[in-house]
Amino acid sequence: MIKKTDAISLVFIFLAGLLLLFIIAPIVGMFVSTAPVAIFEAAKESEIQQSIWLTIFTSITATIIFSVGAIPLAYILARKNFILKKIVLGIINIPVIIPHSAAGIALLGVISRDTALGKIAESIGFSFVNGPAGIIVAMAFVSIPYLLNAAIDGFISVPERLERVALTLGASKRRVFFTISLPLAWRHILTGLIMMWGRGMSEFGAVIIIAYHPMITPVMIFERFNSYGLNYAKPVTVLFICICLIIFVAMNMISKKRKNAETR
Amino acid sequence: MLRLVNINKKIGSFSLNDIGFSVNKGDYFILVGQSGAGKTMLLEMITGLLQPDSGQIFLKEKEINNTPIQNRNIGLVYQNQTLFPHMTVFENIAYPLKSKKHKKADISSCVKQLACDTEISHLLNRNITGLSGGEARRVTIARTLATNPDILLLDEPLAFLDIQLRRGLSSLLRKINQNGHTIIHVTHDYEEAIALANKIAILEKGIIIQTGSPHEVFQNPKSEFVANFIGIKNFFKGNLYPSEPNSNLKIVVTSGVKIYALSDEDINSEGYISIPGEIITISENKLSSSAINNFQGKIKDVFHIKLGLEIIIDIGVEISAQITRRSFETLQLNIGRDVWISFKASSVTFIKTLT
Numbered sequence: 001m002i003k004k005t006d007a008i009s010l011v012f013i014f015l016a017g018l019l020l021l022f023i024i025a026p027i028v029g030m031f032v033s034t035a036p037v038a039i040f041e042a043a044k045e046s047e048i049q050q051s052i053w054l055t056i057f058t059s060i061t062a063t064i065i066f067s068v069g070a071i072p073l074a075y076i077l078a079r080k081n082f083i084l085k086k087i088v089l090g091i092i093n094i095p096v097i098i099p100h101s102a103a104g105i106a107l108l109g110v111i112s113r114d115t116a117l118g119k120i121a122e123s124i125g126f127s128f129v130n131g132p133a134g135i136i137v138a139m140a141f142v143s144i145p146y147l148l149n150a151a152i153d154g155f156i157s158v159p160e161r162l163e164r165v166a167l168t169l170g171a172s173k174r175r176v177f178f179t180i181s182l183p184l185a186w187r188h189i190l191t192g193l194i195m196m197w198g199r200g201m202s203e204f205g206a207v208i209i210i211a212y213h214p215m216i217t218p219v220m221i222f223e224r225f226n227s228y229g230l231n232y233a234k235p236v237t238v239l240f241i242c243i244c245l246i247i248f249v250a251m252n253m254i255s256k257k258r259k260n261a262e263t264r
Numbered sequence: 265m266l267r268l269v270n271i272n273k274k275i276g277s278f279s280l281n282d283i284g285f286s287v288n289k290g291d292y293f294i295l296v297g298q299s300g301a302g303k304t305m306l307l308e309m310i311t312g313l314l315q316p317d318s319g320q321i322f323l324k325e326k327e328i329n330n331t332p333i334q335n336r337n338i339g340l341v342y343q344n345q346t347l348f349p350h351m352t353v354f355e356n357i358a359y360p361l362k363s364k365k366h367k368k369a370d371i372s373s374c375v376k377q378l379a380c381d382t383e384i385s386h387l388l389n390r391n392i393t394g395l396s397g398g399e400a401r402r403v404t405i406a407r408t409l410a411t412n413p414d415i416l417l418l419d420e421p422l423a424f425l426d427i428q429l430r431r432g433l434s435s436l437l438r439k440i441n442q443n444g445h446t447i448i449h450v451t452h453d454y455e456e457a458i459a460l461a462n463k464i465a466i467l468e469k470g471i472i473i474q475t476g477s478p479h480e481v482f483q484n485p486k487s488e489f490v491a492n493f494i495g496i497k498n499f500f501k502g503n504l505y506p507s508e509p510n511s512n513l514k515i516v517v518t519s520g521v522k523i524y525a526l527s528d529e530d531i532n533s534e535g536y537i538s539i540p541g542e543i544i545t546i547s548e549n550k551l552s553s554s555a556i557n558n559f560q561g562k563i564k565d566v567f568h569i570k571l572g573l574e575i576i577i578d579i580g581v582e583i584s585a586q587i588t589r590r591s592f593e594t595l596q597l598n599i600g601r602d603v604w605i606s607f608k609a610s611s612v613t614f615i616k617t618l619t
Contacts, residue, residue: 161342168313168333168338168340169359169363169407169410170337170363170364171360172334179359
């Protein structure tokens with residue numbers, strides 16, 4: 001009996017190791033095959049710098065702007081029961097399952113210059129297509145499910161009884177939301193925000209359809225690879241992966257620190 | 265103060281039917297019922313967390329059926345832990361005060377005063393996770409009092425606490441009531457009701473079957489349910505006196521009759537005694553046994569009950585004893601006959617009222 005279990009454990013460990021290797025190997029391989037000097041050179045290039053800043057800026061903006069609608073939607077989905085709830089829960093995951101280039105095409109149908117939304121933007125003096133606004137919309141579209149799902153889980157984990165008690169303590173519904181529901185669901189929401197940001201930053205397919213220029217880093221990597229080949233694309237790729245990893249690890253550490261502070 | 269008129273509510277197969285009672289300012293009103301009798305549901309309707317299907321709720325003569333929860337000024341203390349886990353004890357108590365936008369200095373002094381009243385001053389900077397059950401209840405009560413509610417609703421506030429903590433918390437609740445707070449307290453424990461209430465309602469299967477003072481309700485149970493539920497037959501008001509120094513054996517004097525009881529309550533306490541009818545022995549002559557309560561009396565009445573007979577014997581107070589039909593026939597216990605009764609001091613329960 002024990003032998004059998006051991007055999008299974010060994011198989012599991014082997015398979016798990018193989019999978020981890022699958023994730024790590026290409027990244028490590030790229031780091032190894034890229035000369036540090038080339039990475040430093042890439043970091044000094046103003047075109048690359050601008051592109052990285054643009055990517056960080058648009059992904060943060062997308063996360064912040066769209067969380068304003070996503071958090072209330074998550075709250076409603078966690079607390080209320082209504083007829084079409086299951087359908088709505090399905091709808092919010094659509095961006096995950098459709099090809100992102102298709103998402104870009106679909107979005108273009110709503111925000112290009114000859115649409116109502118496009119015209120309004122134009123009259124205010126900006127354009128979605130080939131502009132940061134379009135990049136933000138594309139990033140938000142593909143990454144919003146991560147925030148929504150985390151926030152729904154977060155609000156479900158808050159006991160409704162605490163909200164009701166807060167009402168009997170004279171708090172308005174608004175105050176109950178901001179002082180009880182939101183803080184208690186915050187850990188989940190913060191994880192969702194980080195995931196949404198990370199996913200937005202790495203988006204390529206939807207963005208390239210809407211805005212080839214100004215160039216976010218994933219598009220720039222593609223362009224360099226397409227025009228000049230693998231070796232020329234590598235330094236900027238490694239640089240961008242490093243920045244993504246640093247941000248991701250740092251954010252996770254902050255959220256963990258917060259978790260500890262909350263449970264005290 | 266609070267009046268419920270013909271309240272009906274159905275949830276699934278359970279329903280509350282035609283509930284009506286009124287609570288006056290300063291009352292300590294206890295709603296007694298077994299678990300599943302609908303007590304919590306009733307409290308949630310008073311606070312507005314549940315809407316009744318029909319009927320009216322009046323607070324200070326104003327109908328509040330459609331008043332939003334946060335504007336009713338009714339405080340509710342749930343049985344379960346409901347402190348906000350992301351706040352300290354201080355922040356929990358301050359929560360209702362902040363809702364009302366009091367000044368920071370006022371909030372601080374008010375919280376300190378409430379903490380002092382509920383004897384939790386030493387816990388103010390603590391987190392909720394480390395509190396014991398009794399401490400958490402006190403904090404919850406302090407937080408609810410911070411709203412300065414017109415009525416304080418307590419859902420089984422003494423449940424799941426050990427006897428020492430129950431006593432402490434009971435006297436705190438009594439103190440809160442004496443400071444002018446009207447309290448509605450629900451429980452399944454009749455001893456709590458006797459000890460604390462000035463008014464009682466008995467709730468059974470969604471219906472209120474009796475209301476009145478504890479004395480009225482427990483001495484004259486209107487239905488078999490109350491009598492059985494309470495599990496006591498002989499229920500008398502009395503004072504506790506010492507019988508011998510440094511002993512738990514004490515004497516309760518009720519209507520001039522001295523009854524021995526084992527009790528660790530302080531002497532000169534006021535309270536009630538109860539003697540279960542089934543432990544009383546009836547005999548022709550005085551028995552010599554370990555039972556130290558022996559009284560001579562006259563049989564006043566005989567009732568047929570479900571199992572055997574109930575004999576009422578007048579010993580200065582009327583005592584009800586349950587016996588078998590065979591004993592009744594062997595002893596020829598007819599009305600008017602003089603008999604002896606005996607029962608052990610350890611089977612007499614003394615419940616101190618908190619005055």
